[in-house]
Amino acid sequence: MGRVAIAVAKMEKIIGPSKPIFIGIAGVGLLMLLLSFSPFTSYPNMYDVAKMTVTPKKDGAATNDCTTVSYQGLKLDHDPANQTFYDDQTQSYEIGNSGNNWDTKRREWLEHHPSFATGAEDRVLLLTGSQPEPCKNPIGDHLLLRLFKNKVDYCRIHGYDIFYNNAFLHPKMVSWWTKMPMIRAAMLAHPEVEWIFWVDSDTVFTDMDFKPPLEKYKDHNLVVHGYYSKVYEEKSWGGVNAGVFFIRNCQWSMEFLEVWAEMGPQTPNYEKWGQILTSTMSDKTDPESDDQSALVYFLLKQKETLGKKIYIENQYDLSGYWFDIINSFDTISDNYARIEKGVMELQRRHAEKVSEHYAMVMKEAFSDGGGGKRPFITHFTACSPCSGVHWGYTDEQCWGGMEKALNFADNQVLRNYGFVHPDLLNTSYLYPLP
Numbered sequence: 001m002g003r004v005a006i007a008v009a010k011m012e013k014i015i016g017p018s019k020p021i022f023i024g025i026a027g028v029g030l031l032m033l034l035l036s037f038s039p040f041t042s043y044p045n046m047y048d049v050a051k052m053t054v055t056p057k058k059d060g061a062a063t064n065d066c067t068t069v070s071y072q073g074l075k076l077d078h079d080p081a082n083q084t085f086y087d088d089q090t091q092s093y094e095i096g097n098s099g100n101n102w103d104t105k106r107r108e109w110l111e112h113h114p115s116f117a118t119g120a121e122d123r124v125l126l127l128t129g130s131q132p133e134p135c136k137n138p139i140g141d142h143l144l145l146r147l148f149k150n151k152v153d154y155c156r157i158h159g160y161d162i163f164y165n166n167a168f169l170h171p172k173m174v175s176w177w178t179k180m181p182m183i184r185a186a187m188l189a190h191p192e193v194e195w196i197f198w199v200d201s202d203t204v205f206t207d208m209d210f211k212p213p214l215e216k217y218k219d220h221n222l223v224v225h226g227y228y229s230k231v232y233e234e235k236s237w238g239g240v241n242a243g244v245f246f247i248r249n250c251q252w253s254m255e256f257l258e259v260w261a262e263m264g265p266q267t268p269n270y271e272k273w274g275q276i277l278t279s280t281m282s283d284k285t286d287p288e289s290d291d292q293s294a295l296v297y298f299l300l301k302q303k304e305t306l307g308k309k310i311y312i313e314n315q316y317d318l319s320g321y322w323f324d325i326i327n328s329f330d331t332i333s334d335n336y337a338r339i340e341k342g343v344m345e346l347q348r349r350h351a352e353k354v355s356e357h358y359a360m361v362m363k364e365a366f367s368d369g370g371g372g373k374r375p376f377i378t379h380f381t382a383c384s385p386c387s388g389v390h391w392g393y394t395d396e397q398c399w400g401g402m403e404k405a406l407n408f409a410d411n412q413v414l415r416n417y418g419f420v421h422p423d424l425l426n427t428s429y430l431y432p433l434p
């Protein structure tokens with residue numbers, strides 16, 4: 001039990017409020033915003049574009065415009081010589097050393113990279129991945145490809161960055177524990193993002209329009225799908241779902257990852273933690289220590305401290321249970337089609353890049369009544385596409401369900417390209433939109 005005491009003591013260290021670190025940068029941000037609308041920046045304007053001529057000599061050659069101001073005004077080629085945490089050789093990317101003052105170090109990096117400081121407070125990196133080896137399930141790699149494509153689609157539509165990792169960053173942190181070293185490393189690699197959005201590979205974004213309400217989580221550092229009563233009354237290890245969550249890029253999270261990881265297979269106390277978790281949870285039968293039970297354990301033992309920084313979300317499907325969802329896709333599609341028929345603007349064709357505008361119009365139309373909303377994320381819990389193992393379900397239920405969810409999501413994407421899958425269970429059948 002010594003380790004428990006250590007873990008708890010460590011947790012107490014990290015309960016202080018995490019202050020927003022962007023106050024000092026707001027002024028710079030505003031300046032950058034103004035600059036980007038001034039005529040002195042290097043954006044080509046319509047007049048310049050009209051004057052452009054394509055000459056063979058110039059084709060493919062990088063112009064000054066492309067190299068200095070890139071996508072969304074971010075200066076991708078600007079890294080001044082000023083020292084940052086990257087120059088500190090003691091700053092580790094690995095689990096096992098939480099370091100200190102990460103919030104200050106991150107803020108300093110942003111001060112040296114003002115184009116990234118603008119909008120940093122709600123910038124998101126989506127992080128996901130799978131094993132390094134080919135899948136055992138014969139259709140596993142195909143499913144993983146489609147599951148990844150779905151995440152790429154979602155990120156492209158909302159301007160999120162995505163990192164797909166298929167390397168185990170810690171040799172012993174396998175299965176559920178792989179994400180911790182990945183998140184840890186991603187926090188250092190991406191000081192420009194406020195949130196890491198971890199999503200397991202077996203999830204499908206089934207509402208391409210929905211954007212998580214990040215402003216709602218301003219006082220929290222970890223956002224996970226779950227139910228208060230299942231955690232605090234039932235003490236169920238299913239009280240939260242640890243396969244999808246937002247974690248803030250801050251010192252608190254670095255220390256939280258350390259404490260969380262202390263229950264993992266790379267520690268000598270792995271077995272003991274398995275026993276503690278199994279005896280604490282009312283319904284855990286698997287004797288192995290797992291990340292999700294560990295999270296419920298922290299919520300139970302540290303409710304007033306650590307728990308205060310964890311938001312248990314259930315106002316939307318941050319992690320919707322697939323089995324309850326997949327049979328409603330056809331009805332939901334019909335519901336959206338009916339709403340669209342009643343709103344002229346929603347029938348208008350548009351560029352994919354401005355999808356968020358139409359998402360807002362649709363949201364308005366919905367608030368006039370009517371259930372049957374698309375679930376944000378459909379999580380295929382207990383169907384492991386790569387290994388092919390599924391607990392309590394058939395192949396047809398798991399892989400058929402995934403195909404249906406993927407085509408349901410793909411219809412929301414393909415619409416902007418002029419096509420639709422009329423039959424959610426037939427992926428190759430595509431029809432041009434009228």
Ligand SMILES: *[C@@H]1O[C@H](CO)[C@@H](O)[C@H](O)[C@H]1NC(C)=O
Nearest residue numbers: 080081082083108111112113
């Ligand atoms: C970065 O380094 C340059 C050159 O030494 C210096 O002029 C500048 O003030 C530094 N910037 C900050 C924010 O410290």
Ligand SMILES: *[C@@H]1O[C@H](CO)[C@@H](O)[C@H](O)[C@H]1NC(C)=O
Nearest residue numbers: 423425426427428429430431
């Ligand atoms: C899928 O649709 C295509 C094109 O209509 C058709 O040829 C094929 O038989 C369908 N496959 C299944 C499994 O229904």
